[in-house]
Amino acid sequence: MQATMNEVAQRVGLRGKHQAGRQAYRHGWEPGWVVIGGCKVHVKRPRVRQKASGEVRLESYAWAQQENRLDEAVLARMLHGVATRSYAATLEDVGEVEAFGTSKSRVGQRFIRQMEAKLREHLSRRLDELRLVALRVDGVRIDEWTVVVALGVDSEGRKHVLGLREGATENEATVRSLLEDLVERGLRYDQGLLVVIDGAKALRAAVRAVFGKQAVVQRCTVHKKRNVLDHLPESEKRWVGRKLTQTYREPEYSAAKAALERLADQLEEQHPGAAASLREGLEETLTLHRLGIPGLLRTSLSSTNLAESALSAFEAKGDRVKRWRSGQQAERWAGMALLYAESRFRRLRGHRLVPMLQEALRRELGLERAITEPALVAG
The missing domain is CATH 3.30.420 (Nucleotidyltransferase; domain 5)
Structure with a gap:
């Protein structure tokens, strides 16, 4: 989350320091999640609001939530012989944060979705x-x-x-x-x-x-x-x-x-x-x-x-x-x-x-x- 905190500082300035003319301000924290090490983990994410138009999208947080990285991790492990029931055991240690989305059924669904997409792309390509x-x-x-x-x-x-x-x-x-x-x-x-x-x-x-x-x-x-x-x-x-x-x-x-x-x-x-x-x-x-x-x-x-x-x-x-x-x-x-x-x-x-x-x-x-x-x- 360090990248997200840095983005917040760039948008609203350092905490406790006045920034003339700023258009956004910190708006507390809320529960969220990001993709790390082949799984989703629960985090608290900072919120930023625009004075005129409401919630500000934090690009670094949106990037950290990209599920295609999780899909690719599932596909890579499955292609190398990891069973859906064993997927969680192959993940990197992400510390004390709570991981989720690695159950057998969830992993299986991701694999099917990714595999079907890969096959459609590969088997429909032009051969000219x-x-x-x-x-x-x-x-x-x-x-x-x-x-x-x-x-x-x-x-x-x-x-x-x-x-x-x-x-x-x-x-x-x-x-x-x-x-x-x-x-x-x-x-x-x-x-x-x-x-x-x-x-x-x-x-x-x-x-x-x-x-x-x-x-x-x-x-x-x-x-x-x-x-x-x-x-x-x-x-x-x-x-x-x-x-x-x-x-x-x-x-x-x-x-x-x-x-x-x-x-x-x-x-x-x-x-x-x-x-x-x-x-x-x-x-x-x-x-x-x-x-x-x-x-x-x-x-x-x-x-x-x-x-x-x-x-x-x-x-x-x-x-x-x-x-x-x-x-x-x-x-x-x-x-x-x-x-x-x-x-x-x-x-x-x-x-x-x-x-x-x-x-x-x-x-x-x-x-x-x-x-x-x-x-x-x-x-």
């Missing part, structure tokens, strides 16, 4: 200036709800959380709504866009409906491997898993494709389900191979693991929730984990090779010819 080369779409299961997440990689290899929706990847309407929102916010894909997805047919249909031929689809090799192994007995999983890993590391497209087809043939007689799973979408699991993208960048972009690893931060925090009440709550917690992860994202491994991917996408869509052919005619 963002030059994306890759888009990853995946779903995460939270209790009985699924949240579909869209993460982008720009031309410099930086990763961005772009959007999320509560709903399953098996629901075309949900995914399509999410992708259409990105386009409405200015996402550009006229130079081609690599879209990394799992094997959900509805997801593939939504990508085709929104982006058309400008989307070049890469099926997630991690999901493919998981799906194939799910059809096998435990005794067969190890060698098949090892074979799939080795094959997807194969640098040449033709060699990788031939190896996958041989493996499917090997599995056909004893494990036809695994063979069928491997053959389904096989070509799209090799899109980056076919485009000629080399090892490190190909490995980084051939799966939706970025979404899963970003949401792994959710697991520890989500475990504290005793009862999931709605899809909105699941969406909010997933958003919290994603924004927390985004602030710690590193550039994509192999990001120096991103220009090679851009060139390959243009070539895939025939855009290279569109650029070079006029020059040939002019010559």
Whole structure:
């Protein structure tokens, strides 16, 4: 309160000293509160009145009451794993003054309000200036709800959380709504866009409906491997898993494709389900191979693991929730984990090779010819 006392002295002069022509005077004290150390505390605040127009607003006191500082303190602690019931125990010692506003319910309300505001701001921002080369779409299961997440990689290899929706990847309407929102916010894909997805047919249909031929689809090799192994007995999983890993590391497209087809043939007689799973979408699991993208960048972009690893931060925090009440709550917690992860994202491994991917996408869509052919005619 020292700043407020100094402001009072500036307005009415020092106590006990005459100040000619002054227009305001002290008017006693009244109960008040200020934000200190992540909580509200009760204080006595001085009052000042104008001779002509009544109560004077003390700017320093108004600043000390700004609740956005308290909201930010709550959000920061929650993002670092502090439970609502433990919030008060993390606060700084504010001395003998009485603190309040730190109950579990109050902290929870502040967190929800702040988190929803942050998500609205982040997930409604314009994307016109963002030059994306890759888009990853995946779903995460939270209790009985699924949240579909869209993460982008720009031309410099930086990763961005772009959007999320509560709903399953098996629901075309949900995914399509999410992708259409990105386009409405200015996402550009006229130079081609690599879209990394799992094997959900509805997801593939939504990508085709929104982006058309400008989307070049890469099926997630991690999901493919998981799906194939799910059809096998435990005794067969190890060698098949090892074979799939080795094959997807194969640098040449033709060699990788031939190896996958041989493996499917090997599995056909004893494990036809695994063979069928491997053959389904096989070509799209090799899109980056076919485009000629080399090892490190190909490995980084051939799966939706970025979404899963970003949401792994959710697991520890989500475990504290005793009862999931709605899809909105699941969406909010997933958003919290994603924004927390985004602030710690590193550039994509192999990001120096991103220009090679851009060139390959243009070539895939025939855009290279569109650029070079006029020059040939002019010559």
